[in-house]
Amino acid sequence: MSLIVQGVDVFVSDTGQGEPILFLHGNPDSAEVWSGVIARLQDRFRCIAIDLPGFGRSKAPDDFDYSVENLGRFVNGVLEGLGIDGPIHLVAHDFGGAFATSFAIAHPDRIRRLVVINHMFYIADYKWHFWARIWRTPLIGELSMRTMTWPTFRWSLRLGSKRLSDEQIRHAWGFFTPTVRRNVLKLYRAVGPAEFKAWEPRMRVATAKIPTLVMWGLHDPYIPAWIAQRFGTTQVASFQESGHWAPAEVPELVSAELLKFLRP
Template structure:
């Protein structure tokens, strides 16, 4: 059975705001239970999770925000955007919501890198993580195949490319990275574009793309954290994603001991949009396994 969509107009009315380092950040909270932090990707926003939002809220306290520079949050032009700061932002949001215990994390794309930083902080005693699931993202710089639009944004004329970036460019890019049978509708593309263009977001796309070299700088620290094997991790990945599909999962299996991975056939870069029922199934199975392991440990 397909999952119900939350229209963007309705999603926006449910958001709240808090201030992070002088900037207004939009966030969403629903449900009760163990806290589950959802971290979106580039160049979109937390609306990416709208198919999974209600099903996950039935058994978790789900929390998501539009990161600084994304969606309906502030997009300051004179700012150096940094993945480490986005991790700070999520910790500030949890503090704002008075969440002090362990947090489950479900992340995608750019959000994977933020989750990797939070995982490293967990082992450094600066964050309390219960588990982490990564959807398609550049977990390893050596396997990340940069899209043409990203290459152009990274170039010296990236600021010009960003200002010229429009809905048609977004549509062309998404058609290339989604699965062949699961491409977004025209109305969905309108909504994705609305989130990018809000607050003149095109002006800072070349600044946000700095996350790609930042991944290289943090690679060893983040990979070391993933290899620790002390926290439950899983990768749920759209197999035909040209950016971080099956080739990324192969590398994950090489580097991470006892790698827990799920490949979704014929699905591209946005599995939570393209195949939300499958993602939900595999995510809940992962969480159920954690619960069973915890129960067995308690009983022994």
């Protein structure tokens, strides 16, 4: 199914019954990154996964606002479009965590439990990884996207998560169109050091109010594991078996931790 939110034709996967969970993917993914997790949870929860604006099948207007404030407003619009006005569980990976935590800051009463997986949410002293620095740089970022090939793309994802299959990587590559590449640049350029410094305290206020679980694939070359301790929660689950893309690499472990946390 699809929804129109802020001019975005949002792809929505909606399966199962029970308390709703909204799953938010990161870069360069789509809702499919959650397929292994959802398969294990849909008999107990209503599992909703979307393609983020400008990613996967969710076509976004050229002027879509990727500012931190608007990421949360976009999530709110999705929930309104789905007719969900009660509290939800919110599970997010990578840049999906920016959408999730922005929404959590604005609407802490709308979240039952929050889960973030390998995401830096504007930690003030986080140093951008190599590709992020490239993408944030005008002209160089455009050149890198224009010249990105399948071998480079495959190498970058496999570097982040050695257990990703070629099938999983090819699926992501299939969605990595010129339009999506431009949107990656817009997303990474919408924030900078000043935003990092301003948003970290607000994030900690939100996670002090909302039961929050952080999951971390420890073999992540892009976001260091020490950031898992910076979300203002003592509930951290670490995976020795995984790198950056834990939901795709070890869905059975991610699902088990979610079940423990969402149904204590």
